[in-house]
Amino acid sequence: MAEREQKRKPQPQRQDDEAVEDAPATSEKGEKIKAELDDLLDEIDSVLEESAEEFVRSYVQKGGQ
């Protein structure tokens, strides 16, 4: 696979190279994606365990296989 061109951007952060050409700073598509993610975060906020600290602290398992 030596011939395979390595288009290696720092992954997995999204690097919108195209965004440089778009004005204003965030493209319309980028806005939409961000809005969808924000909606998702709002939804998830509503089902999150009340106390993250408490839950994480109390979550202990016995070792298995």
Added chain:
Amino acid sequence: MPGPGDRFDPVAIRKVCGVETEYGIVLRGGGESNPIAASSMLINAYVSSLRQRVSWDFEDESPGNDARGFSVDGAMPPEVETHLVNAVLTNGARYYVDHAHPELSTPECADAREVVVWDKAAERVLIASMEAAQPLLPAGQEILVHKNNSDGKGNSYGCHENYLMDRAVPFGRIVHGIMPFFVTRQLFAGAGKVGCEAPGTPSSEVPFQLSQRADFFEEEVGLETTLKRPIVNTRDEPHCDAQKYRRLHVIVGDANLSEIATYLKVGTTALVLAMIEDDELPRDLSLAAPVQALRKVSWDTTLAQPLELADGTTMTALDMQWQYLDYAKKYAEARGLEAVGEEVGADVLRRWEQVLSGLETDVMSLAGQLDWVAKYRLFEGYRARDGIGWDDTRFRALDLQYHDLRPDRSLHERLRMERLVGDDEVTAAMTEPPTTTRAYFRGKCLQKWASAIVAANWDSLVFDVGGDPLRRVPMMEPLRGTAAHVDALLEQCASPAELLEQLGA
């Protein structure tokens, strides 16, 4: 002299496969947690709700047998605990308490797609178990079940895969061929994890990694499963004709919630094992230091770190996967995909390529298909919105809640990832066995005559037809006892006694 375009008769046998998952369990509001009691209660509640109960028959279990050719009596082999709750379900699955976790082993499946169906059905069984157990608990108590592999406190539990192989294949060839594949398949099979638990490496250095399990593996090859875990496990307990078959027992994988991830994990592994069986891996891809490489791949979210091969060259994990895919495509051309199912095999190849392309060009595009990417995207969203750092406890809580099986709490459910199989077929699979393996015979006999079946295990059923001694029906061939083989027989037999007579047992 055969030429490059010639088709060879495949010798690889059908990759009958299955997955056994140890689930995390918490009894909330119950003070001091006894996970064995909670697990027992959970399983008993489910089984009682079905009003059918057949116990497991341990007589032929021999987990101390090592595939490298010896029996380990003194070196702490895995224990078979005979006093814990153990049930066989009418879909051919085994549901039991193992090492303080509820564990469910899917029935034997003929291909990766069937594994996805019965693995999702297993989740539904655990959810139904929580619902059945709830009214039996004192007020204020609740049982929580997680499909994950790590508690963030040094403890790990497994999601094991099993693959049927030809006994004639030398174990050394399996190790050479599969080791680099196990190290690198985390790229799509990893479930993601916040923080790091490898000795000497703090979470500040590795705030997020691809795999739940990588930190817990310390050896390349070995029999252990609970400590000094080996990437390639040598347990040699075929549960079928040991002269003809090997069951490769794989402990290195993560439990996946994404159907696509489970499909690829099992489908690609079955394919690589078929290639190993047919000796169709032309290049030795052995890594110089597989255990180190396993962690390196897991800890590298850039997917760019080169790995050192034993031959002195280097390759990224992604390039290694491209290499395996390339061999697999050539193998499909030369030998066909009968060993993994022609249709499913072709679909797995297609998706494998699609996922590797995604990993190469835009990892986030795979957030709907891969568990670790889905998690990463979610966490990045929180980091951006709330300006919190990786050390914020909320990430550990999110990491756990992704795997919470309660439908109203599961973060995985909220993400609405790509589906492979339908809800109706998953529901059916909670009680119906695959039609394609001996699980069919087991499941159907349990449906019809549970009260006459005293005990069951993978390779036999034990009947009590009254008056006679107990009668054992051997099931030593994983591909016999399918619907095609036994449907007519089961239809015409009005009683288990009649069945036994017909079978000449």
